[in-house]
Amino acid sequence: MASDIIDELVQNLKATKTRIFKDREILHPEYVPEVLPHRENEIKRLAEVFVVALRGERPSNALLYGLTGTGKTAVARYVVKRLVEKASALNVKLEQAYVNTRKVDTTYRVVAQIASSIGLRIPPTGLAISEVYRRYINALENWGGVHIVILDEIDYYVKREGDDLLYKLVRVNEELKNARVALIGITNDVNFVESLDPRVRSSLGEVEIVFPPYNAEQLFDILKQRAEKAFYPGTVDDGVISFCAALAAREHGDARRALDLLRVAGEIAEREGASKVTVEHVKKANVEIEEGRIQQSILSLPLHQKLVLKSIIEVAKSKGNATTGEVYLKYSDMARNLGFEPLTQRRVSEIISQLDMLGLVNATVTSRGRYGVTKVIRVKPELVKTIEELLKDVR
DNA sequence: AGTCCACCGGAAAACATGGCAA
C-alpha cells in the first residue's frame, strides 16, 4: 500500500525531474554567481580597497549598507573569494572568514568561527572569552597572513551584545606583528552606525559603500541571468521573469525575494507536471512562501509558546481581542490542566511580544486610562483557522 | 489636578545544562 504511494512519487520524480530545472542551486540565496549585474561600481570600490591585501598589506576596513536583498553579502563574498583565489596563485597568505552574526549570535561563537577559518579549533564551550580571543591572536601571529573577516548583519549582533567585540577586532592589529586583520561589516540598518562607539565607527567605516535598492528592470536582468542557468531553455518566458521582478520591486527591490519567487514558482510548476512556468505559478508561489513561513514558525514553537498562542486565540475568538491579563488567566488554567507549572506573567508578557515579532499576532501596548496599560492583542481572522488547526492537539 | 489601574519592560540574579582544563 504505502509502497505504491512511494512508487508513484518516484515515478513522478523521474518523469518531471529534469523537465524544468537544470540546476536549482543557482536560485538559492546562498549561491554566489560569477557575475553580479548592476553592482559593478560597488564591486570595483570594494576591490580597490582590498586589493592591497595581495601585497600583504592591511586593507582599510569597510562598512556596507543597504536594505535586504541589495547584494551586499554577494558583493562582499564575491570580491573576497576572488582575492583569496588570486592570493593562492601568487603564494600570498590571505584567508577569509565569513560570519553571519545573526545566526552565530554570541561573542564566543563569533570569535570561534572566525578562528576556525585559519584552522584553529575552538571547543564549543568551556573557555573564557578572553582565552578564545588570545588563542585567535596567537594563531594569527603564527600564521602571519592577512585575514579578511566579513561580519554580516552586524546590526543584530551589536543590538544584542554591544560593540565590545568590534572594538577589539578593530584594534587587533595593534597587537599583531606578523599578521593583519581587515574587517568588512555588513548592515541593513543605516541608523546602526550612529549607535556605535565613535572610535569603532571611524575605524570600521574607513570606507563606506551604500547599496541602493534594485529597480524592476535591474531585478529583471538579475533573474534573467540566473534563470538561463537554472532552467531549461523555453521553460520560463520573459513575461514570467518580469512579473517576479515587479512583485519584488514592490518590496523595496529585494533580489532575494525575487529569486525565491522564481525558484518556488518553478517547484510548483514541476510538481504540477507543467512544461512551463507561468504567471499563475508565480502567484501561487507568492502565497505559498508566506503560508509556509507562518506554518513553519508555529510548528517550531516551544510548548509554552504554543499554549500562550492557543490561549490568545481562545480569548480573542469571543471578544475580538485580548489583553495580557486575560491571556495569562487562560494560559495558567490550560497549563495546570496539562500538569505543568505555569510560567510567570512577566515571562508570558515576553512570549506575547515574541509572537508579535513573528507576525503571528498583533500586540500593541495601549493605555486604557483608568483600566491600566496593557498589550492589546489581535489575531488576523484568516490566521485563526490555521493556528487552531496546527495547535489542535498540543499536549 | 490628581489618582490609580494593570500592566510594561529593564536589570539582576537564580537555575539548569554542558563543557573544558588540569
Added chain:
DNA sequence: TTGCCATGTTTTCCGGTGGACT
C-alpha cells in the same frame, strides 16, 4: 575529580506610565 566558564531560560524585583475617571 574540582573549579571555572558560556549560554539560555525563567524568576524576582521594581520603577514607570497614559489616560479615564473623580
